Amino acid sequence: MKTAHDLVTAAKARVDEIAIDDAEAAIRDADIVIDVREADEFAAGHVPGAVLIPRGMLEFRLSGAPELASRTLKAVLYCKTSGRAALAACAMQDMGYTNVRSIAGGFDAWAAAGKAVAQPSLPSFE
Known part of the structure; x- marks a missing residue:
């Protein structure tokens, strides 16, 4: 029986993880930056320009x-921290995507x- 840790370790062995020092260049070169966290995590702060596609919806959103x-x-x-992103990158590879990378250390390392961290601003009702 495998644990979540086992699955993440196997995923990280399969995917190309970008060191935090190289992340900005990789993002500039990317067609899309995907935040696979949940909506509340994204709302608290995210990489500028990232698109929210929670891990549980990734395959469905990509297909649709x-x-x-x-x-x-x-x-x-x-x-x-990079575990869900590694699993998501593997899922994308399994779907046939050939240029998928994840950021080592995730948003916490970023x-x-x-x-830079983007945060949605709420409208003022004054």
């Missing part, structure tokens, strides 16, 4: 969005490195 159909799409994925 013609603009994401190209299997040569350059995608960079991240989550909180924020800790002092990289």
Whole structure:
């Protein structure tokens, strides 16, 4: 029987993880940056320009969005610490995507490195 840790370890062995120092360049080169965290995590702060596609919906959203159909799409994925992103990257590889990478350390490493963080602003009702 495998644990979640076992699955993440196997996934990380299969995917191309980008070091945090190289993440900004990889993002500039990407066609899409996907945040696979949940909506509340995304709302608390995310990588500028990232699109929210929670891990549990990834395969369905990719299958239902013609603009994401190209299997040569350059995608960079991240989550909180990199486990969900590694699993998501493997799922995309299994779907035939050939240019999928994840950010080592995830959003926590991004924020800790002092990289830009976007937060949605709420409207003022004054």
